[in-house]
Amino acid sequence: MSFLSLGLVRGLIAQVLGTAAGMGFVMMVRALIGLPAWNREPVVVGGVAIGAIAFIFGTGVMSDWFKWAKGEETEDHHEPDPDQPAWRRYLSVDYDHKVIGIQYGVTAMFTLGLGGVFALLFRTELAKSGIDFLNNGIFEVLFGQNGPDLYNTLMSLHGMVMIATILMGVGALSNYLVPLLIGANDMAFPRLNAFAFWVNVPGALILVSSLFLGGFDTGWTGYPPLSVRAPLGVQMFLMGVYLVGLSSITGGINIIVTVLKMRAPGMSLFKMPIFVWGALATAVIQFSATQLIGLSFLMVMLQRLFGMSFFDATAGGNPLLFQHLFWFYSHPAVYVFVLPGLGLISELLPVFVRKPLFGYKWIALSSMGIALVGFFVWAHHMFTSGMSAYLRVPFMYSTLLVAVPTGVKFFSWVATIWQGKLTFPTPMLFTLGAIVIFLMGGITGPPNGTIATDLHLHDTYFIVGHFHNTMFGGFMFPFFAAIYFWFPKITGRKMSELWGKVHFWLMFLGFMVMMGGQLIVGLGGMRRRIADYDPALNFDTTHLLITIAGFVIFISVLIFVINAIYSARRGEVAEGNVWSSRSPEWQIPSPAPVHNYEVPIEVVGDPYDYGLPGSTYVNVRPATTGD
Amino acid sequence: MIHYVIVGILVVISTILVRTGLHSLDLLPEQASLQARSIDWLFGIHIDLIAFFFSLIVVFLLYSIIVFRRRRGSEEEVGAHFSSNTKLEVIWTIIPLGIVLVLAVLGAQILGDVERRDPGALEVDVTASQWSWRFEYTESGATSSDLVLPVDRQILLRLRSEDVIHSFWVPEFRVKQDVLPGGEDFVRELRITPVEEGEFKLRCAELCGQQHYAMLADVVVVSQADFEVWLEQKAAECDLSNEECGQRWVEDFGCLGCHSLDGSEIVGPTWQGLAGSTVTLADGSQALADYDYLHESIVDPNARLVSGFEADVMPQNFAEVLTPEQIDQIIAFIQSLE
Numbered sequence: 010m011s012f013l014s015l016g017l018v019r020g021l022i023a024q025v026l027g028t029a030a031g032m033g034f035v036m037m038v039r040a041l042i043g044l045p046a047w048n049r050e051p052v053v054v055g056g057v058a059i060g061a062i063a064f065i066f067g068t069g070v071m072s073d074w075f076k077w078a079k080g081e082e083t084e085d086h087h088e089p090d091p092d093q094p095a096w097r098r099y100l101s102v103d104y105d106h107k108v109i110g111i112q113y114g115v116t117a118m119f120t121l122g123l124g125g126v127f128a129l130l131f132r133t134e135l136a137k138s139g140i141d142f143l144n145n146g147i148f149e150v151l152f153g154q155n156g157p158d159l160y161n162t163l164m165s166l167h168g169m170v171m172i173a174t175i176l177m178g179v180g181a182l183s184n185y186l187v188p189l190l191i192g193a194n195d196m197a198f199p200r201l202n203a204f205a206f207w208v209n210v211p212g213a214l215i216l217v218s219s220l221f222l223g224g225f226d227t228g229w230t231g232y233p234p235l236s237v238r239a240p241l242g243v244q245m246f247l248m249g250v251y252l253v254g255l256s257s258i259t260g261g262i263n264i265i266v267t268v269l270k271m272r273a274p275g276m277s278l279f280k281m282p283i284f285v286w287g288a289l290a291t292a293v294i295q296f297s298a299t300q301l302i303g304l305s306f307l308m309v310m311l312q313r314l315f316g317m318s319f320f321d322a323t324a325g326g327n328p329l330l331f332q333h334l335f336w337f338y339s340h341p342a343v344y345v346f347v348l349p350g351l352g353l354i355s356e357l358l359p360v361f362v363r364k365p366l367f368g369y370k371w372i373a374l375s376s377m378g379i380a381l382v383g384f385f386v387w388a389h390h391m392f393t394s395g396m397s398a399y400l401r402v403p404f405m406y407s408t409l410l411v412a413v414p415t416g417v418k419f420f421s422w423v424a425t426i427w428q429g430k431l432t433f434p435t436p437m438l439f440t441l442g443a444i445v446i447f448l449m450g451g452i453t454g455p456p457n458g459t460i461a462t463d464l465h466l467h468d469t470y471f472i473v474g475h476f477h478n479t480m481f482g483g484f485m486f487p488f489f490a491a492i493y494f495w496f497p498k499i500t501g502r503k504m505s506e507l508w509g510k511v512h513f514w515l516m517f518l519g520f521m522v523m524m525g526g527q528l529i530v531g532l533g534g535m536r537r538r539i540a541d542y543d544p545a546l547n548f549d550t551t552h553l554l555i556t557i558a559g560f561v562i563f564i565s566v567l568i569f570v571i572n573a574i575y576s577a578r579r580g581e582v583a584e585g586n587v588w589s590s591r592s593p594e595w596q597i598p599s600p601a602p603v604h605n606y607e608v609p610i611e612v613v614g615d616p617y618d619y620g621l622p623g624s625t626y627v628n629v630r631p632a633t634t635g636d
Numbered sequence: 637m638i639h640y641v642i643v644g645i646l647v648v649i650s651t652i653l654v655r656t657g658l659h660s661l662d663l664l665p666e667q668a669s670l671q672a673r674s675i676d677w678l679f680g681i682h683i684d685l686i687a688f689f690f691s692l693i694v695v696f697l698l699y700s701i702i703v704f705r706r707r708r709g710s711e712e713e714v715g716a717h718f719s720s721n722t723k724l725e726v727i728w729t730i731i732p733l734g735i736v737l738v739l740a741v742l743g744a745q746i747l748g749d750v751e752r753r754d755p756g757a758l759e760v761d762v763t764a765s766q767w768s769w770r771f772e773y774t775e776s777g778a779t780s781s782d783l784v785l786p787v788d789r790q791i792l793l794r795l796r797s798e799d800v801i802h803s804f805w806v807p808e809f810r811v812k813q814d815v816l817p818g819g820e821d822f823v824r825e826l827r828i829t830p831v832e833e834g835e836f837k838l839r840c841a842e843l844c845g846q847q848h849y850a851m852l853a854d855v856v857v858v859s860q861a862d863f864e865v866w867l868e869q870k871a872a873e874c875d876l877s878n879e880e881c882g883q884r885w886v887e888d889f890g891c892l893g894c895h896s897l898d899g900s901e902i903v904g905p906t907w908q909g910l911a912g913s914t915v916t917l918a919d920g921s922q923a924l925a926d927y928d929y930l931h932e933s934i935v936d937p938n939a940r941l942v943s944g945f946e947a948d949v950m951p952q953n954f955a956e957v958l959t960p961e962q963i964d965q966i967i968a969f970i971q972s973l974e
Contacts, residue, residue: 157846228843234817235800235845238948322818328801329816362704364715371725393803393812393841395824398751405743409736416732417725423696424724428639429715430706441697448693455736456682459743461675461750465664465810468803468841532663534807536841539849543837620714 011093016101017210020068024211027063032056051314053222054244061211061252070102070207073200086195089603102207104199107601109206110185111499114492116206117177118570120213124170125563131163131540136556138544154224160540162224162242169216169229169246173253175346175484177209180256182349182491183264183288189498189594189601190282192273192610192627197266205260208252216249228538230339233320233331236309244313247306254299257345261296264288273593273627275612279370282592282616287352290376294341294348294383301338305331332394336387343476344383347483348376351418351447353491354440358422359617360590361437362429366617368421375421378414382407392463401460408458415451419444435509436588439490442517446524447482450475453528468538471531474524481520489516489569496573497587501600502580508572512565519561526555591616596629643699650691658683668808668836668857670790670829674749675810681742685735750811754790757827764815765798765951767847767903768893769838778870781890782854786863787833793826798951803842806855808832814842830857847903874965882969885962894950897973904950905942911971916943930967934958 012018035055036046065071073083087104089095098108099115134142140156148155154162184202188195196202219225223240236243268289272281309331311317318324320331359366366372388396388404422444431437453475456462466472489512496504530548531537542548586595593610594601611628618624667673706713759774760783771783774794785791795804795815804826805812813826840851858866870888874881886892894903911930915923918941923929932939937950951957958966
């Protein structure tokens with residue numbers, strides 16, 4: 010049956026069977042070594058882990074590699090089957106980077122919606138003081154939890170699901186755009202690319218399954234000892250993150266090699282579209298730092314399953330060890346979240362101001378500079394942790410230092426816009442909105458970085474406001490800008506400008522209210538990660554506004570989704586260079602041809618010389634027929 | 637050009653407006669400690685920087701959006717063609733570098749102010765456990781579930797946890813410190829010098845499980861004289877009846893944070909009607925809540941867990957924290973309840 014030949018369906022069936030088989034396997038091993046066969050946690054964890062592996066095999070993403078292992082040849086390019094409808098490619102293993110980019114993007118939209126729903130649920134609880142909404146019996150029925158336990162789970166999942174969304178969104182942008190932007194026909198490792206996408210699916214499923222397995226009350230940061238005593242749901246969280254992390258690592262190496270080895274003739278590193286620098290810096294971080302969250306989470310799993318005492322202070326361990334290991338990844342991770350978006354801002358501004366990007370080299374190197382310095386700041390998440398008191402000071406210096414390359418970007422954007430000829434189609438609105446919002450994320454950073462002020466701000470809503478600022482400014486707004494911008498390249502049609510503008514204004518104004526509210530209550534003494542707050546603090550009105558703003562943002566995204574689905578079929582046809590962009594991908598037809606560039610492009614000028622008469626960036630010669 | 641002059645003036649105006657606006661919002665809680673004064677001074681510096689950099693970027697952006705927009709009717713228009721200026725790049729790298737270095741130096745100085753040690757500080761041992769706080773005044777041996785402090789004297793809090801990581805924070809005092817489990821090696825210090833008399837709330841500031849949001853304690857700052865009186869009272873041996881002393885211990889040691897007296901369920905079983913009743917245990921069996929049962933429930937809570945309640949929530953070390961006499965008095969109090 011054609012349904013059963015879809016990679017996704019096969020993967021899911023394999024996962025179900027693999028989980029059951031894995032559980033049986035663990036029970037058998039336990040019985041053989043003399044333990045009671047059934048113990049919920051090790052059996053379920055073992056089963057779920059094996060189920061995830063089974064998923065990967067079930068999709069068929071490993072099949073070419075197995076053939077090579079057996080000495081069999083495979084095709085270099087897997088052509089799409091002309092007899093099957095195009096949509097089937099997206100639900101199966103496909104090696105085309107454009108298909109994989111869409112797969113990442115659509116999956117990210119699903120998880121965005123899910124993470125958003127979790128937020129709306131607990132924001133409804135927080136709209137008023139007193140535990141009320143989440144005490145509703147229906148939640149006990151659905152999730153086996155309610156009240157503060159359910160709050161803790163929803164809040165924790167909101168964080169991690171959103172992080173997974175951003176990582177997949179970054180994967181969407183990098184994988185779809187990088188080959189097109191450098192004149193390549195695919196990524197260096199198409200099969201690895203497909204693997205890096207597909208491993209996210211069991212990862213996300215397992216992560217969300219925690220909701221139905223008792224939840225977990227630790228926040229996405231999972232600090233022991235609390236995570237060691239959390240319910241079974243925490244294991245699903247730990248494993249889900251592990252899988253999503255694998256995607257980052259394998260995706261990262263792919264981007265690095267592609268950028269270093271597959272640029273078109275004449276495209277030196279400083280003649281690449283600027284987004285590629287952002288994607289490269291991001292990939293370097295993903296490839297080298299992600300291991301640390303895998304490690305720290307694995308250690309928690311081992312402490313839970315086998316009683317290892319890494320973080321058990323009463324047995325010679327140290328809970329602070331977890332925090333150092335965890336944040337060594339998780340700080341650079343936030344630069345993974347924002348560097349592509351910041352690269353997008355640099356990429357899109359010249360198109361809509363019709364003048365060159367200012368200071369290309371400095372912007373390119375600032376991405377690398379942020380990535381580098383970002384590895385040396387992690388303990389600013391630990392200023393109150395009880396770490397060595399003096400050691401906090403160098404971290405304050407390094408943390409404040411990141412402002413310098415970040416400032417270079419802002420000043421360069423201002424100089425790019427200055428004396429331009431501005432138009433404001435939807436992608437430009439989102440780009441400008443991103444700059445304003447990321448600016449506020451940036452200026453709320455230093456108070457967190459100077460230790461003494463952080464002693465007040467740590468674990469408050471000021472931090473929550475700061476990171477929502479940086480995430481919306483550095484990822485969400487640029488991500489939407491990119492979709493509105495490249496939608497014609499993907500579908501051959503434009504999205505509705507009117508509804509795009511509605512989306513923008515609702516999201517921008519909604520976000521301003523949400524952010525303002527969070528920063529204000531945080532300064533005033535509101536802790537984070539709390540299911541309820543004291544009415545005597547007079548935060549009720551602000552919280553109601555934050556909740557309403559959250560709903561407005563959600564609605565705006567819903568409008569976007571409807572716009573995208575509708576426009577893909579019925580949008581205004583847009584087959585040419587709709588934005589008059591100099592970039593190579595706009596010199597070929599839309600939707601982009603299957604193999605991108607029939608003939609390799611040739612770089613003959615600078616990428617951003619808008620307004621210089623007679624200048625071209627790339628020559629895309631039509632296929633010659635024999636001259 | 638004229639553009640730069642106009643923008644320059646607008647940036648200055650905007651900086652002043654934003655700075656004044658942010659200060660007038662008065663977003664920080666009252667300054668009730670010496671440390672708060674230093675920290676708020678540093679916050680003031682940050683507000684200056686925030687106001688300036690916000691204005692700098694936003695004014696340029698808004699100005700450009702208005703002045704440099706493409707007017708209707710012009711099709712083939714492009715912007716001014718310039719793409720680099722090395723001098724400018726160096727300037728806007730070096731100046732921010734200088735600013736952040738100065739800020740870091742100031743930050744280090746303020747940290748020094750905040751952590752300055754007074755050898756005559758009053759020592760209080762703070763014990764956090766899911767989900768209550770206990771305070772022991774080292775010198776006098778008094779124990780309390782409220783943190784009563786003398787004004788104008790440095791307090792040295794020695795923080796420890798009995799289970800997971802918690803965090804000590806009173807917003808009006810500003811400073812915060814995580815509270816770690818693991819015994820003596822993991823005790824962490826926090827120094828606070830209250831300068832305002834009043835009532836404040838201590839709220840746990842590190843997610844610690846189900847009741848994290850409600851893990852509170854009262855903080856009362858009183859005059860030095862009033863404090864001495866209170867301390868003497870608390871440190872004194874209890875010379876009341878057994879039941880009355882028991883009542884005092886269950887307040888001081890935080891039992892009432894989890895066990896109610898009126899039948900409501902907080903974290904642990906209610907004590908209303910408990911003594912002498914038949915209790916259903918987690919393993920399904922029944923037990924009589926006599927003296928032995930109550931005693932065991934205090935010193936070894938996991939031994940006979942009541943059905944519907946979780947293991948490992950009640951602290952396991954009350955046998956060390958309470959004297960045998962105090963335990964007897966607590967049991968007497970429980971037995972005196974209706």
